[in-house]
Amino acid sequence: MGLKRPFDAEEMQECNAKHARQLSYHPNQLDQSIPYHVPLDKSSVLVEKDLDTCAPFSWISNGLCQEDAQTHSSLSHESSGSDFTWTPLSPVEDVYTSLMNQPPRKQVPLGSNHQASIPECETRVKTNDDVERKLMGKCIIPMPETDLCVAGQGRKECLCLDKDTVRCVRRHIMEARESLIEAIGYEKFTELGLCEMGDEVISLWSEDEEDLFHKVVYSNPISLGRDFWKQLKATFPSRTMKELVSYYFNVFILRRRATQNRLKTLDVDSDDDEWQVEYDVFCKGKSSSHVDNEEDDEEEESNSSDDDEEEDSPDAHCVNMDKVSRDGEVNVEDDSCMSFELQDSNLIFSNRESHGSALFSFDDACDRRLPSSDCWTKNNNLLPTSNIMEEIFGKDEWGENDDNLKGK
Amino acid sequence: MDTDESGVSLPSGPDGRKRRVSYFYEPTIGDYYYGQGHPMKPHRIRMAHSLIVHYNLHRRLEISRPYLADAADIGRFHSPEYVDFLRSVSPESLGDASARSFRRFNVGEDCPVFEGMFEFCRASAGGSIGAAVKLNRQDADIAINWGGGLHHAKKSEASGFCYVNDIVLGILELLKMFRRVVYIDIDVHHGDGVEEAFYTTDRVMTVSFHKFGDFFPGTGHIRDVGSEKGKYYALNVPLNEGMDDESFRSLFRPLIQKVMEVYQPEAVVLQCGADSLSGDRLGCFNLSVKGHADCLRFLRSYNVPLMVLGGGGYTIRNVARCWCYETAVAVGVEPDNKLPYNEYFEYFGPDYTLHVEPGPMENLNTPKDMEKIRNTLLEQLSGLIHAPSVPFQHTPPVNRVLDEPEEDLEQRPKPRIWSGTATYESDSDDDEKPLVGLSGIDGQTMDRDSTGEDEMEDDNAEAEVDPPSS
Numbered sequence: 001m002g003l004k005r006p007f008d009a010e011e012m013q014e015c016n017a018k019h020a021r022q023l024s025y026h027p028n029q030l031d032q033s034i035p036y037h038v039p040l041d042k043s044s045v046l047v048e049k050d051l052d053t054c055a056p057f058s059w060i061s062n063g064l065c066q067e068d069a070q071t072h073s074s075l076s077h078e079s080s081g082s083d084f085t086w087t088p089l090s091p092v093e094d095v096y097t098s099l100m101n102q103p104p105r106k107q108v109p110l111g112s113n114h115q116a117s118i119p120e121c122e123t124r125v126k127t128n129d130d131v132e133r134k135l136m137g138k139c140i141i142p143m144p145e146t147d148l149c150v151a152g153q154g155r156k157e158c159l160c161l162d163k164d165t166v167r168c169v170r171r172h173i174m175e176a177r178e179s180l181i182e183a184i185g186y187e188k189f190t191e192l193g194l195c196e197m198g199d200e201v202i203s204l205w206s207e208d209e210e211d212l213f214h215k216v217v218y219s220n221p222i223s224l225g226r227d228f229w230k231q232l233k234a235t236f237p238s239r240t241m242k243e244l245v246s247y248y249f250n251v252f253i254l255r256r257r258a259t260q261n262r263l264k265t266l267d268v269d270s271d272d273d274e275w276q277v278e279y280d281v282f283c284k285g286k287s288s289s290h291v292d293n294e295e296d297d298e299e300e301e302s303n304s305s306d307d308d309e310e311e312d313s314p315d316a317h318c319v320n321m322d323k324v325s326r327d328g329e330v331n332v333e334d335d336s337c338m339s340f341e342l343q344d345s346n347l348i349f350s351n352r353e354s355h356g357s358a359l360f361s362f363d364d365a366c367d368r369r370l371p372s373s374d375c376w377t378k379n380n381n382l383l384p385t386s387n388i389m390e391e392i393f394g395k396d397e398w399g400e401n402d403d404n405l406k407g408k
Numbered sequence: 409m410d411t412d413e414s415g416v417s418l419p420s421g422p423d424g425r426k427r428r429v430s431y432f433y434e435p436t437i438g439d440y441y442y443g444q445g446h447p448m449k450p451h452r453i454r455m456a457h458s459l460i461v462h463y464n465l466h467r468r469l470e471i472s473r474p475y476l477a478d479a480a481d482i483g484r485f486h487s488p489e490y491v492d493f494l495r496s497v498s499p500e501s502l503g504d505a506s507a508r509s510f511r512r513f514n515v516g517e518d519c520p521v522f523e524g525m526f527e528f529c530r531a532s533a534g535g536s537i538g539a540a541v542k543l544n545r546q547d548a549d550i551a552i553n554w555g556g557g558l559h560h561a562k563k564s565e566a567s568g569f570c571y572v573n574d575i576v577l578g579i580l581e582l583l584k585m586f587r588r589v590v591y592i593d594i595d596v597h598h599g600d601g602v603e604e605a606f607y608t609t610d611r612v613m614t615v616s617f618h619k620f621g622d623f624f625p626g627t628g629h630i631r632d633v634g635s636e637k638g639k640y641y642a643l644n645v646p647l648n649e650g651m652d653d654e655s656f657r658s659l660f661r662p663l664i665q666k667v668m669e670v671y672q673p674e675a676v677v678l679q680c681g682a683d684s685l686s687g688d689r690l691g692c693f694n695l696s697v698k699g700h701a702d703c704l705r706f707l708r709s710y711n712v713p714l715m716v717l718g719g720g721g722y723t724i725r726n727v728a729r730c731w732c733y734e735t736a737v738a739v740g741v742e743p744d745n746k747l748p749y750n751e752y753f754e755y756f757g758p759d760y761t762l763h764v765e766p767g768p769m770e771n772l773n774t775p776k777d778m779e780k781i782r783n784t785l786l787e788q789l790s791g792l793i794h795a796p797s798v799p800f801q802h803t804p805p806v807n808r809v810l811d812e813p814e815e816d817l818e819q820r821p822k823p824r825i826w827s828g829t830a831t832y833e834s835d836s837d838d839d840e841k842p843l844v845g846l847s848g849i850d851g852q853t854m855d856r857d858s859t860g861e862d863e864m865e866d867d868n869a870e871a872e873v874d875p876p877s878s
Contacts, residue, residue, distance in 0.1 A: 002792060005580060050800075052605045062444075068821075070801060077873065101423070105629050105631070105632075106625075106626040106627045106629075107627075107629060108600075108603065108604055108607050108632055108635070109604065109837055110607065110608065110635060110636075113487065113563055113564055114562070114563055114604050114605070114607075115563075115604070115605055115606070115607060115609075116485050116576055116580060116605040116606060116609075117484075117485075117581060118564070118580075118583060118606075118609050118611055118612075119583050119584050120584075121583065121585070121586070121587050122582065122584045122585070125841070132541050132544075132545060134475055134536055135475050135534075135537055135541045136475065136538045136541050136542060136547075137472040137473050137474040137475040137535075137538045137822070138472060138473045138475075139470065139472050139536065140471045140472060140473055141466055141468075141469065141470060141471040142470055143428055143430070143470035143548070144467060144468055144470070147426055148466065148741070149464070149465050149467035149468065150414070150467075151463065151464040151465050151468050151736075151739070151743075152464065152465070152736055152741040152743035152744060153463070153464065153744055153748065154743065154744030154746035154747055154748050154762070155746050155747060155748045155749050155760075156752065166754075169753055169754065172749040173749045173750065173753060175749070176462055176748065176749040176750065177751075180461065180462070184466070191435070192433070192435065192457075192461065192471065192474070193434075193435025193436070193454070193457065194458070194751075194861075195463065197454070197458060197751040198458075198750075198751025198752060199751070203591075222444065222445060227444055228444070229443075233615065240438040241439075241441065241523040241524070242436065242440075242523075243439075245439045245440070245441040245451075246438070246439050248441075249438060249451045249454075250751070252756075254752065254754050254755070255754075257754040257755050258754040258757075260757070261699060261757030261758045262758075339855050362853075366508075375429065376519075390843055392673070403581060406497070
């Protein structure tokens with residue numbers, strides 16, 4: 001069985017076996033007469049198994065002869081299952097290579113344990129209205145009667161003095177939420193699931209709890225093989241998993257992204273779960289949000305008090321989110337003596353100052369696909385495709401002799 | 409407005425016809441978590457939802473919280489042992505449950521047991537079943553469930569991050585009302601679970617565009633065409649890395665047009681897996697959001713009941729962008745590129761825009777390759793002389809709706825051509841005669857099942873019924 005990420009060799013054995021068990025062999029179906037066989041070690045198919053073991057050979061020859069025989073110059077056309085006498089027309093090595101270039105075709109399993117049971121096409125009379133209403137769920141916003149409402153507008157130009165800072169963005173988000181509540185009412189707002197979203201989730205957590213959350217995450221980095229979720233559950237026994245996950249995506253990651261967005265000198269993978277920001281920076285982010293809340297209550301829009309906070313802060317050497325965003329660019333090395341080190345596929349961004357031991361690190365330096373060594377992208381039990389067209393259509397000719405695709 | 413709407417031989421232009429769109433969203437979906445480091449993040453659905461609402465698209469949609477499908481609903485496809493397993497297993501029971509069960513049902517690795525897993529499945533399945541019911545009842549023209557589209561799940565096992573195949577369940581619901589359903593899958597991975605489920609029937613045609621070769625799940629060969637009664641009713645479009653907008657469109661449009669012509673589906677299900685977008689963490693295609701959405705745009709223009717589902721997508725900010733944009737396409741709105749302020753605004757930095765340019769990736773699919781693939785598949789489709797169980801002479805072809813400008817709200821509906829159990833305006837047997845579609849003239853809802861004298865022959869005679877109460 002292929003996985004979206006590969007597994008150990010041990011499990012591979014199991015999965016292949018499982019896959020083999022799954023498949024059904026249907027000698028009567030011309031299209032499906034090929035039993036699937038995935039050699040763990042490709043060479044073992046031809047080298048270790050000799051001609052007496054006909055199965056792999058008959059599979060390969062049947063498969064190729066059936067579909068590609070006339071197009072495959074290196075095999076003889078004489079094949080008849082287990083009676084097959086394989087006479088290479090070219091040196092063994094070439095045949096071996098060409099056989100290896102024809103990966104086995106994974107079959108679609110058939111049987112009562114695979115296909116769905118197709119219902120009869122009923123008439124409207126037979127349908128049960130009560131059942132249907134139940135199945136349609138709960139209507140929150142009814143189908144609109146007109147198309148006259150304006151929709152699709154993006155954000156307007158920001159005219160704030162602290163434009164593009166984290167605080168500015170937060171303010172605008174709050175305004176957007178408030179105007180939405182005004183438009184649709186608080187009840188619908190809640191029913192749409194908009195209540196516990198984004199920074200609003202902070203109100204459900206105390207400052208101490210937030211500090212603790214961040215501490216637990218940073219002291220259990222994945223790079224050290226730790227699982228911070230286990231620790232989080234142990235640290236917050238009264239919190240449900242959903243609450244922890246909610247905080248994680250609505251507050252924790254959001255703040256991290258806010259930092260990443262303002263670090264213009266680094267290419268960041270925003271989907272990297274393990275990208276870590278200096279704890280102090282998060283402190284700043286957290287405290288400024290609480291400061292924000294107080295300031296908003298007082299309707300004070302200036303950020304002068306925030307400025308003072310920054311200069312007095314012992315964290316001045318850290319990347320400061322608001323400062324960064326105001327300046328536009330930050331020269332990380334000047335500010336904080338941080339350096340880049342390449343370690344394996346990780347880019348470790350370490351703060352040489354001894355203030356805190358948390359590291360900047362991310363698996364993938366750039367916002368691209370993960371490198372091929374990453375376990376999520378490769379499928380180790382599938383043979384590589386040297387030429388996909390050959391794989392699809394067979395070598396040389398692209399199915400010109402193939403009558404199988406003609407319709408009924 | 410998009411200007412590149414051309415490309416088919418039928419009259420084309422901006423697709424302006426309004427559609428009634430029903431959208432399903434489970435508010436707690438974002439709090440389900442597959443596990444540390446796992447690329448599948450249900451939170452992306454919440455991000456999409458936030459964008460959709462802050463773009464004011466909710467003004468153009470019906471929004472429902474889905475019914476949570478129960479074991480009986482899920483058991484309409486999945487085997488009882490598997491459903492019992494899903495229902496009973498939990499992270500705490502990991503020690504108790506036999507390792508054999510985990511292996512048997514393929515749970516534990518790609519498909520980890522996570523807290524609330526069965527509830528998550530119930531919401532996903534409930535959304536797709538609900539979407540199907542909306543279409544069956546003609547309460548909507550398009551029904552969306554971004555929480556669905558989990559196309560790898562099999563009858564008795566989990567696979568590829570999917571546990572319950574909501575798509576199969578949704579299609580089974582549609583099959584109660586529609587004789588032929590076409591399933592189209594644009595996830596970068598082959599839609600194996602759905603194909604397998606319907607491999608032996610001609611009532612569902614499955615079409616999948618996917619990366620093939622050294623890629624999960626390994627099925628989806630061009631020669632997999634179906635079996636038994638379903639032979640030639642499975643279409644597989646195997647592709648190489650680097651698929652771009654233009655190449656994709658050059659395959660999608662002609663093939664789907666042919667599918668619509670020869671198969672004449674009465675309903676369409678489109679799986680919009682967003683891992684075929686450029687820059688996806690697991691994918692290897694190079695589609696832009698617009699290129700991806702062009703598929704939906706094209707299908708929408710047919711005015712056939714359409715179910716739109718989610719699926720893969722592992723660079724979550726792009727998933728949210730894509731599904732938000734596709735929701736806008738469904739309702740007929742072209743949103744601004746500058747994102748509105750929303751709860752997850754920072755996820756979309758540093759550009760904070762809706763559209764993302766494809767990367768400088770090499771397209772390994774040469775024009776010659778694609779021509780070959782296209783011709784092979786068109787030939788396969790040509791073999792389907794007429795749609796199954798429908799005598800040819802009674803079935804007018806499914807065609808694209810003649811286009812209207814978006815802004816013209818005063819328009820008189822142009823005649824629409826519709827196949828299947830449409831209401832005929834006259835007794836004429838003439839295939840060319842335009843038929844009144846689902847909504848009828850002046851927006852009046854017509855009952856699709858009431859028949860004129862030239863109702864096509866069918867095994868199941870359909871009785872005249874009253875129009876559904878709205």
